[in-house]
Ligand SMILES: Nc1ncnc2c1ncn2[C@@H]1O[C@H](COP(=O)(O)OP(=O)(O)OP(=O)(O)O)[C@@H](O)[C@H]1O
């Protein structure tokens with residue numbers, strides 16, 4: 270990462286102490302995010318006070334990027350997984366009785382506001398419009414949560430929202446314009462071969478070089494076929510490729526490892542055959 274960004278990150282961490290009560294939410298991510306250009310864009314935007322929307326297909330590293338960002342900024346993490354039933358109380362909280370008094374039991378968004386958290390709004394496009402409408406004032410210049418029936422909660426200066434959005438396959442929805450306009454948007458790129466090699470090596474350190482090469486080759490072949498529209502993106506799955514490599518490193522026959530982790534996920538018979546043909550060129 271660029272030196273100036275490192276210095277500004279350090280200053281950010283110094284200026285924004287974290288409450289003892291939520292230190293446990295500052296977690297080192299399982300793996301390092303690969304992709305310096307994207308990381309730098311994200312850090313710059315967040316330093317400017319922007320909220321981020323990470324867009325990309327499955328297993329393009331959206332969550333791993335979000336986790337790495339929270340770690341770099343030294344902030345506690347709050348996760349919300351959106352689904353069609355997510356409503357404002359899931360986000361902000363519910364009223365409870367404590368000693369005869371009504372108190373707000375804070376949801377992840379309210380806690381983010383209070384403690385200066387990094388709130389990960391996962392698969393935000395799956396939410397219904399009225400659920401995310403309560404987020405509008407938190408996401409724009411007002412920086413507060415103001416919902417009738419709740420106390421008004423201003424956002425801590427270090428609080429940020431990082432939303433993820435998956436597109437390109439059945440079941441995904443469009444994000445409404447009002448919401449999209451409140452984020453800086455990052456499109457997750459396809460990794461270059463040398464980045465894929467580094468990633469696989471990092472995830473499965475014991476893997477044989479030869480297996481890594483074959484997995485990288487297969488991933489790129491399938492990606493190219495998907496870009497050309499010959500197959501869907503179903504088989505282009507880095508997560509599957511990592512598990513295949515893990516299984517073959519653990520002793521499973523490479524062909525079987527790729528079958529259970531990649532090929533068998535193509536439930537359409539025609540596509541299954543096409544993918545199988547590509548696999549055979551690498552794992553005969
Ligand atoms: N750029 C990257 N750097 C490091 N790891 C990556 C990267 N891209 C993908 N991965 C790896 O791929 C797997 C999937 O990553 P992640 O869960 O972040 O993807 P995602 O985009 O959130 O996927 P989904 O849309 O399916 O939720 C993880 O094991 C992660 O380590």
Ligand SMILES: [Mg+2]
Nearest residue numbers: 331332391433
């Ligand atoms: Mg994800």
